Amino acid sequence: MTISTLSVIFVISVFQCFWAKASDISECCASMNSTDNFNLNFLVNSKKGYEKCRWYFLKYKQSEWENWWFSNIEQFQNNVRELLGDAENVKKAVLTLERLKELQTFGRNRTRSEKQGADKLLSRMFYRLECINPLTKVVVQVAEVSQVIEPLVGLLRDPFTICRRNNSLSTFVVYEGAELQSKRFLLLSIAAPFYIHWLLQNEENTLKNSIQSSRLYKNLLPWMYEREKVNFSDAKSPLDRSNKLNILIDLGSSYFRHRDADNNSAAGLWFYEQYKRFGIQFNRIIAFEKAPLDPRTAWDQLPEDVFPYYTLINVGCETSGKFSPWVILKRIAKLHDHVVVKLDLGVPSIEGPLIHQLLNDSSVNSLIDEVFFEHRITVREMQAY
Structure with a gap:
């Protein structure tokens, strides 16, 4: 099954959370060129130097636009289409969609884009860098970054897919590609801009830690592919x-x-x-599908560079045992692999428990970096589908 028209799609990043208080935050924007390694030095104040550093997930912060929808959902859920069609929401939707389409095409390369102002309409995932002196065990909070992600608004999908066309718009470009299965409103981490929020102001006696992509993980930022999922004190040995x-x-x-x-x-x-457009080649793909597929057709459709890495399990997912995707994931993935999950089974009785396990089991969510999940909804606008 592919992306269903009966539900909504959104993206989350799932990590163990470690909370700390930020102070004296200033912000600057950073971008990474897709063809060159990008380096930005973090400056850590220390007399002797802090030798061990890690990134970890801190929090998710709604944009004001998303928070407006969330705070009024009981009232809005019965007239989503009408609200999406009013002038203010249409304006925000156009700005957001144009920015997301630009990022899907060019990634975060366009640092001086005229559409960058729309980032304020996007929500953010926050990550923090901290370093520890292995001799004194003193931990220093160095910096935070926030990386933008599409906001959860309206029907949580492309806002121009189902709603009636607005004849007052000066351009109908926003309706090009607005099919039911449109993925124009999704922003992957490999293309999403990030912002730096400094925690340390004193730059004397510093240790330099670079934000950089590697040849293997081109366009993957370190809080994605080298994010620590365990506390310093919990690490008994170096991670593989x-x-x-x-x-x-x-x-x-x-x-x-x-x-x-x-x-x-x-x-x-x-x-x-x-x-692949942003330099990321999957070297392991596990595909579950309950509906019977023609084996020859299924394998003939694979590109040559996917064929050796593709595993098709043509049975339904289960919540435990050998047909559980999380059981398989825990056996093949390591903490520093980059793992993307798309969950759209069309079977809420299985999807619900799988999401619950993902959110509540640290042995599962510590392995996963990005999740695309279609939640079944019954609002009026979706009943026809």
């Missing part, structure tokens, strides 16, 4: 960072290229093309 993998877990995959000759609904192909 060898043979890192880019893993895609596609739950409800259908065929890789199309469903009923409609490539707009081909989620596997979309993920493959989007990540």
Whole structure:
């Protein structure tokens, strides 16, 4: 199964949280060129130097636009289409969609984009860098970064997909590609801009820690592919960072290229093309699909550079045992692999428990970096689908 028209899609990053208070924060914008390694030095004040540093997830912060929808959801859920169609929401939706389309195409390369102002409409994931002196065990909070992500507004999908066309718009470009299976409103971490919030102001006697992509993890930032999921005090031995993998877990995959000759609904192909565009090649793909697939068709559709790494499990997912995707993930993934999960089974009785396990089991969520989940909803606008 590919991305369903019966529900909504949103992206989350799932990590163990370690909370700390930030102070004296100033902000600057940083970008990374997709063709060159990008370096930005963090300056850590220390008399002797702090030798061990880590990134960890801190918090999720709604944009004001998302918070407005969230705070009034009981009232709004019965007239989503009308609210999305009012002048203020249309204006915000156009700005957001144009920015997301630009980022999907060019990534975070365009540092002087005229559409960058729309970032204030996007929500943010916050990460923090901290360093520890291995001799004194003193921990220093160095800096925070916030990386933008599409806001959860309206129907939580492309706002121009289902709602009536607004004839007052000066351009109809926003309606081009607004199919039911539109993925224009998704922002992957590899393309998302980030902002730096400094915690340390004193730059004397510093240790330099670089934000940089590697040749293997081009466009993956360190809080994604080298994020620590355990506390310093919990680490008994160095984490195994060898043979890192880019893993895609596609739950409800259908065929890789199309469903009923409609490539707009081909989620596997979309993920493959989007990540490859920014230099990320999946070297392990696990695909679950309950509906019987023709084996020859399923394998013929795979690109040559996907074929050796693709595993098709043509049975339904289960919440435990050998057909549980989380059981498989825990056996093949390491903490410093980059793991992307797409969950769209079309079976709420299985999807719900799997999401619950993901959110509450640290042995699962510590392995995962990005999750795309379609939650089943019954609002009036979706009942026809």
